[in-house]
Amino acid sequence: MTASLNALSRRALLTGLAASPALTAAAAPLAAQTPAAKTAAEQAQAVLKDAKGTKLVLLGTGAGPGGQGPERATRMMTSHVMLSNGAAYVLDCGIGVTWQYAQTGIPFRALRSIFITHHHADHNIEYGPLLVVGWINGMHLNVRAFGPPPLKQMTEGFLRAYKTTVDFWAEDLKMKPLVAIDVQEVSEAGLVTQDENVKVSAIIVEHPPVKPALGYRFDFKDRSIAFSGDTGASEAVAKMAKGADVLVHEAMYVPALETYIRREIAKGRPIKFEDLMTHMKADHTPVEDVGRIAQKAGVKTLVLSHLTPAVDGINDDTWRAAAAKNFSGQIIVGNELMVV
Numbered sequence: 622m623t624a625s626l627n628a629l630s631r632r633a634l635l636t637g638l639a640a641s642p643a644l645t646a647a648a649a650p651l652a653a654q655t656p657a658a659k660t661a662a663e664q665a666q667a668v669l670k671d672a673k674g675t676k677l678v679l680l681g682t683g684a685g686p687g688g689q690g691p692e693r694a695t696r697m698m699t700s701h702v703m704l705s706n707g708a709a710y711v712l713d714c715g716i717g718v719t720w721q722y723a724q725t726g727i728p729f730r731a732l733r734s735i736f737i738t739h740h741h742a743d744h745n746i747e748y749g750p751l752l753v754v755g756w757i758n759g760m761h762l763n764v765r766a767f768g769p770p771p772l773k774q775m776t777e778g779f780l781r782a783y784k785t786t787v788d789f790w791a792e793d794l795k796m797k798p799l800v801a802i803d804v805q806e807v808s809e810a811g812l813v814t815q816d817e818n819v820k821v822s823a824i825i826v827e828h829p830p831v832k833p834a835l836g837y838r839f840d841f842k843d844r845s846i847a848f849s850g851d852t853g854a855s856e857a858v859a860k861m862a863k864g865a866d867v868l869v870h871e872a873m874y875v876p877a878l879e880t881y882i883r884r885e886i887a888k889g890r891p892i893k894f895e896d897l898m899t900h901m902k903a904d905h906t907p908v909e910d911v912g913r914i915a916q917k918a919g920v921k922t923l924v925l926s927h928l929t930p931a932v933d934g935i936n937d938d939t940w941r942a943a944a945a946k947n948f949s950g951q952i953i954v955g956n957e958l959m960v961v
């Protein structure tokens with residue numbers, strides 16, 4: 622194949638990628654190739670196509686980077702996208718964010734801003750790849766990113782590391798290279814940003830030793846959506862989410878977590894049960910407390926996400942019943958590509 626033909630066919634492939642949310646089957650993670658996941662993607666696309674008003678799509682609903690393997694076949698790491706008036710706002714970038722975003726059918730050119738809650742890998746590890754793959758699929762270079770320090774340095778460092786890769790495509794496809802994006806670091810509570818669709822504010826949450834760890838509230842014209850981020854039970858979250866339409870809160874189901882940890886120890890993983898449970902209780906919120914916080918905030922809808930443990934086999938009713946002990950509103954147990 623000649624060089625120009627080669628370039629042409631690559632261009633055709635990339636155009637195809639941009640046009641089709643399906644990307645290529647070969648690139649699909651195993652979970653996304655199952656018929657159920659395909660159905661979820663088709664459902665999400667259909668809902669978003671006819672959507673009136675702001676929509677939230679849960680892209681990844683599992684906690685932590687751990688438990689990867691057969692026990693965790695369906696839940697990806699944490700990420701979300703909100704679509705409002707044709708603009709897309711991504712919150713958190715765990716592994717899977719790029720693929721799942723594409724699955725929704727939302728074009729990459731719609732991506733306006735990316736928000737990171739905190740610098741744990743299950744929330745930021747695919748931030749750089751989302752930028753590069755997004756750019757090659759039409760993302761505008763004026764996309765903005767918000768999150769705790771050192772997000773500027775992380776962005777610059779990543780784009781420097783991938784300069785050669787970006788430049789190959791930029792030259793080949795006659796595209797303006799992705800060199801830098803506008804990053805705003807957020808280290809305290811208050812207003813983060815505002816545009817014609819949404820006002821975004823942040824709070825500091827409890828997630829030691831990560832400092833700062835943020836929760837966010839998005840006040841769109843037609844609805845407000847609050848995110849706890851990763852946190853131990855926090856009154857600040859109840860206050861932030863006051864009167865919101867939707868609260869997306871991390872949730873931990875302690876009995877299943879204890880069983881999971883004991884099983885891991887039996888398999889030889891070098892962890893101590895008490896140490897790990899002490900950490901988990903300081904850093905995450907038992908689902909019963911999530912219900913209490915949602916009730917205090919008076920939100921209409923509580924979405925349980927960032928589920929701990931992220932293993933399969935805990936049914937939705939178990940999660941829902943535990944939250945419902947203390948919350949009388951609507952409870953949604955998060956699943957991949959669910960549109961709220």
Ligand SMILES: [Zn+2]
Nearest residue numbers: 685741743851
């Ligand atoms: Zn997390």
Ligand SMILES: [Zn+2]
Nearest residue numbers: 739741828851
């Ligand atoms: Zn975390």
